[in-house]
Amino acid sequence: MIHRSLLLSGATLLGLVSAAYAQDSTDPMTIGLHDWSSQIVDSRVVGDILESVGDKVEYVTTDSQAVYESIRLGDVTLETEVWEATFGAAFTAALAKGGIVDVGTMDAVTREEWWFPEWDKEVCPGLPDWKALNDCAKLFATPETGEKGRYLGGPVDWQMHDGDRIDALGMNFTLVNAGSAAALWAEIAAASKDKRPIVVFNWTPNFIDAVYPGEFIEFPAHFDGCEDKPELGVNPKAAFDCGFPGNGYLKKAAWDGMEAKWPKAYAVLQKVNFTNAQLADMAKMVDVDGMEPEDAAKKWLADNEAVWKPWTE
Amino acid sequence: MTSHRTGALALLALALILALTRNALPAGLMRPPEWLVWPFADWLNAAFAFCQNDLGLMAVTRFAAAGIAALLDVTGNLFYGKARWPNLGPLPWTTFAITAGALAYRVAGWRLALFAAGTFVWIALMGQWEWAMQTLSVILIAAPVTFVTGLGLGIVAWRFALFERVLNPFLNIAQSLPQFAYMIPVVVFVGVGPKAGAITTIVFALPPMIRMTVLGLKKVPENVVESGLMSGANRWQMLTRVRLPTARNDVLVGVNQVIMQCLAMVVLTSFIGMPGLGQKLLQLMQSLKIGLSFEIGVTIVLIAVTLDRISRAWAEMAPKHFAKGTPWHQRHRVLVIWAILMGVAFALAHLSPWFSQIERSDAFSVAKPIDAAVDILIRLIDPVSQALRWFLITWVLIPFRDGLLWLPFTTVLALVMALGYAAGGARSALVCLGFFGMIAMTGWWDRAMITVYTVIVSVVLAALMGFPLGIWGARAQGRAARVLLVCDTLQTFPSFIYLIPVIMLFGVNDVAVVGAVILFAAVPLVRYTIEGLRGVAPELIEAASMSGADRSQLLWKVQLPMALPTILVGVNQSVMFSLFMVIIAAFIGTQDLGQEMQRALSTTDVGKGLVLGLAVAFMGLMVDHLVTTWSAARTQALGLEPPKRAA
Numbered sequence: 001m002i003h004r005s006l007l008l009s010g011a012t013l014l015g016l017v018s019a020a021y022a023q024d025s026t027d028p029m030t031i032g033l034h035d036w037s038s039q040i041v042d043s044r045v046v047g048d049i050l051e052s053v054g055d056k057v058e059y060v061t062t063d064s065q066a067v068y069e070s071i072r073l074g075d076v077t078l079e080t081e082v083w084e085a086t087f088g089a090a091f092t093a094a095l096a097k098g099g100i101v102d103v104g105t106m107d108a109v110t111r112e113e114w115w116f117p118e119w120d121k122e123v124c125p126g127l128p129d130w131k132a133l134n135d136c137a138k139l140f141a142t143p144e145t146g147e148k149g150r151y152l153g154g155p156v157d158w159q160m161h162d163g164d165r166i167d168a169l170g171m172n173f174t175l176v177n178a179g180s181a182a183a184l185w186a187e188i189a190a191a192s193k194d195k196r197p198i199v200v201f202n203w204t205p206n207f208i209d210a211v212y213p214g215e216f217i218e219f220p221a222h223f224d225g226c227e228d229k230p231e232l233g234v235n236p237k238a239a240f241d242c243g244f245p246g247n248g249y250l251k252k253a254a255w256d257g258m259e260a261k262w263p264k265a266y267a268v269l270q271k272v273n274f275t276n277a278q279l280a281d282m283a284k285m286v287d288v289d290g291m292e293p294e295d296a297a298k299k300w301l302a303d304n305e306a307v308w309k310p311w312t313e
Numbered sequence: 314m315t316s317h318r319t320g321a322l323a324l325l326a327l328a329l330i331l332a333l334t335r336n337a338l339p340a341g342l343m344r345p346p347e348w349l350v351w352p353f354a355d356w357l358n359a360a361f362a363f364c365q366n367d368l369g370l371m372a373v374t375r376f377a378a379a380g381i382a383a384l385l386d387v388t389g390n391l392f393y394g395k396a397r398w399p400n401l402g403p404l405p406w407t408t409f410a411i412t413a414g415a416l417a418y419r420v421a422g423w424r425l426a427l428f429a430a431g432t433f434v435w436i437a438l439m440g441q442w443e444w445a446m447q448t449l450s451v452i453l454i455a456a457p458v459t460f461v462t463g464l465g466l467g468i469v470a471w472r473f474a475l476f477e478r479v480l481n482p483f484l485n486i487a488q489s490l491p492q493f494a495y496m497i498p499v500v501v502f503v504g505v506g507p508k509a510g511a512i513t514t515i516v517f518a519l520p521p522m523i524r525m526t527v528l529g530l531k532k533v534p535e536n537v538v539e540s541g542l543m544s545g546a547n548r549w550q551m552l553t554r555v556r557l558p559t560a561r562n563d564v565l566v567g568v569n570q571v572i573m574q575c576l577a578m579v580v581l582t583s584f585i586g587m588p589g590l591g592q593k594l595l596q597l598m599q600s601l602k603i604g605l606s607f608e609i610g611v612t613i614v615l616i617a618v619t620l621d622r623i624s625r626a627w628a629e630m631a632p633k634h635f636a637k638g639t640p641w642h643q644r645h646r647v648l649v650i651w652a653i654l655m656g657v658a659f660a661l662a663h664l665s666p667w668f669s670q671i672e673r674s675d676a677f678s679v680a681k682p683i684d685a686a687v688d689i690l691i692r693l694i695d696p697v698s699q700a701l702r703w704f705l706i707t708w709v710l711i712p713f714r715d716g717l718l719w720l721p722f723t724t725v726l727a728l729v730m731a732l733g734y735a736a737g738g739a740r741s742a743l744v745c746l747g748f749f750g751m752i753a754m755t756g757w758w759d760r761a762m763i764t765v766y767t768v769i770v771s772v773v774l775a776a777l778m779g780f781p782l783g784i785w786g787a788r789a790q791g792r793a794a795r796v797l798l799v800c801d802t803l804q805t806f807p808s809f810i811y812l813i814p815v816i817m818l819f820g821v822n823d824v825a826v827v828g829a830v831i832l833f834a835a836v837p838l839v840r841y842t843i844e845g846l847r848g849v850a851p852e853l854i855e856a857a858s859m860s861g862a863d864r865s866q867l868l869w870k871v872q873l874p875m876a877l878p879t880i881l882v883g884v885n886q887s888v889m890f891s892l893f894m895v896i897i898a899a900f901i902g903t904q905d906l907g908q909e910m911q912r913a914l915s916t917t918d919v920g921k922g923l924v925l926g927l928a929v930a931f932m933g934l935m936v937d938h939l940v941t942t943w944s945a946a947r948t949q950a951l952g953l954e955p956p957k958r959a960a
Binding site: 028032035040056059061063069075076143144156157185194207286 | 585587674688691812902
């Protein structure tokens with residue numbers, strides 16, 4: 001703690017002299033990697049960009065929720081993908097505790113929603129409408145859910161309130177939580193073999209887009225107050241009677257000591273900005289083309305110099 | 314035994330009455346009432362916050378971790394070229410293959426040398442070099458540190474009985490605590506990255522090393538000690554020249570356990586930033602690349618076998634004696650050859666990058682055929698697996714789970730007390746009550762019952778498969794060796810790999826969870842059944858055959874009863890493995906303690922994680938107590954030597 005405050009005051013002094021002449025520390029920065037491809041590739045892309053301006057970078061794999069605690073402690077310097085719906089809670093909590101800063105929102109918008117693979121449409125032609133889905137509920141029944149359809153949600157700690165929504169919309173579905181993203185993918189892959197109808201939690205951008213075409217369920221559109229004002233929406237007695245916001249943020253986060261220790265790198269990170277198409281492209285190189293994340297990052301940088309060069313200036 | 318029967322039956326009757334009068338019971342007897350549930354997690358968190366902020370313990374732990382990190386930086390640089398002192402690396406892959414081969418040749422001979430060198434050639438050809446080196450750079454630090462620390466603590470514990478008594482409960486808990494539970498404090502007190510991985514690994518691998526050291530030193534026969542004393546050895550000489558060499562075999566089992574534990578942690582520690590094979594495996598699984606993750610699993614097994622065999626052979630190696638006047642190069646023939654080959658390797662690495670590191674894009678892969686095979690397998694057994702899933706869920710799993718949750722918690726407590734009473738009288742009944750009572754007091758009763766249900770179903774199903782397999786395997790010597798080899802491989806193979814195929818077969822539900830757990834639960838059952846049956850004295854079998862016992866009589870009346878104490882050790886381990894695997898199966902999707910543990914890990918909630926971990930540990934410890942007590946009674950009744958227990 002003492003160490004950090006010393007560092008900060010030293011940095012403030014430096015800042016007083018002149019921010020423009022501030023030099024980045026020669027210590028390596030640490031970038032957190034998680035277990036999905038777009039994040040790994042864009043972290044490598046950011047790392048390579050930072051190295052191109054003369055910084056040193058190291059990578060560390062961490063849990064995608066626990067990383068915010070590590071950033072607060074300064075063990076991880078930056079994080080390139082903070083998804084609103086899945087990590088928003090952990091990120092906001094860490095912001096409140098201090099030690100972490102919000103380095104801005106990217107152009108990419110994230111969508112997280114109930115999703116079905118295209119083969120569902122053959123047996124339930126009314127999709128993607130949620131009422132049509134509800135009418136087909138029986139098609140999605142499994143031994144553990146009995147008569148009701150099964151909706152396979154994401155891990156509980158992503159706090160999606162799917163159970164509340166099922167109740168609020170009076171749906172004939174039972175929520176089953178998968179334990180990890182990999183479990184969701186395995187279900188989709190298994191269902192694809194005999195075109196079994198399923199409806200699962202999914203998000204975009206990710207590699208499933210490229211491998212298993214499908215669509216999101218259209219729920220009543222999200223509106224302000226859907227989560228906390230029961231009187232609004234299609235069910236006047238319950239909250240959560242709407243879909244997820246279609247445009248969740250995708251943010252960058254950093255340790256609050258980063259700006260002082262690596263001012264140049266921090267300035268670059270502030271400008272880093274990916275779009276949905278770019279992220280999907282990075283994920284595809286790894287998940288579909290079978291490239292290594294490091295190589296995919298190099299290829300992306302080579303192909304998109306016009307995009308990232310300006311960030312370094 | 315009979316004296317215990319009345320007490321056990323009385324407790325059983327109490328349990329029955331409580332269950333039958335369930336609807337009339339006050340709420341306080343149904344589920345732990347509020348006054349019984351203590352906020353352990355909050356207390357632990359407060360204690361941790363105090364240590365972290367007020368005592369400045371974090372500065373201490375981080376300072377200690379910096380020591381480990383410095384060591385890791387050196388191996389990191391040499392092995393995979395991390396930009397740290399001494400800035401020499403990365404060494405070419407050929408040098409590792411040569412060194413491993415030379416080392417194996419020196420300690421064991423040609424066969425092991427080929428295997429050890431072959432392992433590194435496989436890693437290089439599969440394009441896994443950098444990942445494997447990241448993993449090895451941590452293991453080759455963690456394992457020796459564990460060995461030295463464990464040996465030291467073991468000697469202290471052997472020397473001072475009081476220290477051993479204090480240490481013992483900690484070791485018991487540490488060995489039954491799911492790994493995730495202590496990974497959470499490590500994130501806070503040490504940070505993330507290779508050093509966190511190394512420290513978690515050390516903590517996990519330490520208990521068996523301490524245990525085996527104490528055990529070995531205690532077993533040193535009196536006459537050996539006496540002859541040492543008579544030769545005028547002082548205390549230090551007694552320890553280093555007499556006692557430790559005599560205890561070598563047990564210390565060796567400890568070393569072997571350390572290596573196995575280190576490799577078992579490869580995948581799990583990647584959750585807290587350990588790079589290498591484990592991290593890659595998780596990432597590949599995340600994008601459903603089963604074949605590629607399988608290749609990594611094979612690498613981990615190969616590394617485990619290589620390290621295990623070399624360390625074993627090294628410890629068993631007899632010192633070589635040379636005639637006086639033998640020239641240096643003859644006495645150190647292997648060293649000379651090694652040095653020459655190393656020179657060649659470096660030269661080759663300069664000539665072609667192929668001899669330095671094989672790029673991933675040039676590497677071989679057997680992933681495609683594996684993926685195809687898995688795909689065909691899943692399609693083939695899909696109709697069966699769907700029917701099996703339906704049957705198990707509707708007729709076995711859901712009724713059993715609901716039944717267990719339906720029971721008042723007091724019934725369950727009375728039941729475990731009855732079990733305890735039957736095994737070891739009033740004292741055991743109280744021990745069992747203590748363990749399960751603590752679980753009730755954590756406030757996670759329902760989730761704990763779901764864990765209990767998963768473990769019971771898995772162990773029972775595993776027993777249905779494991780016992781017959783073990784009996785079949787024990788029939789012939791060669792067959793036994795082959796089955797045991799399969800057991801070893803299954804045990805070292807990273808558990809995470811099983812998760813995806815079971816989901817593909819059964820979907821996200823309890824059948825998949827049980828399916829993944831069974832694989833692990835069955836291994837110790839098969840192993841100890843074989844070892845128990847093959848350990849039955851041949852004279853006994855001969856005597857029984859002479860008295861005209863046929864094959865089934867021989868099995869049921871002689872072999873199985875005599876092997877029972879050893880088989881029980883297997884049951885005990887099976888429960889332990891299941892408990893660990895159930896926690897990992899949270900990645901499939903469960904509603905038990907494991908799911909909460911996963912949540913605690915992602916919110917770095919130290920207190921909650923430890924409380925959940927302790928609840929799991931108490932289940933394991935209770936079963937351990939029951940089995941050990943009962944097994945001891947059986948052993949005594951049979952007049953056998955107590956079975957060897959793995960640490």
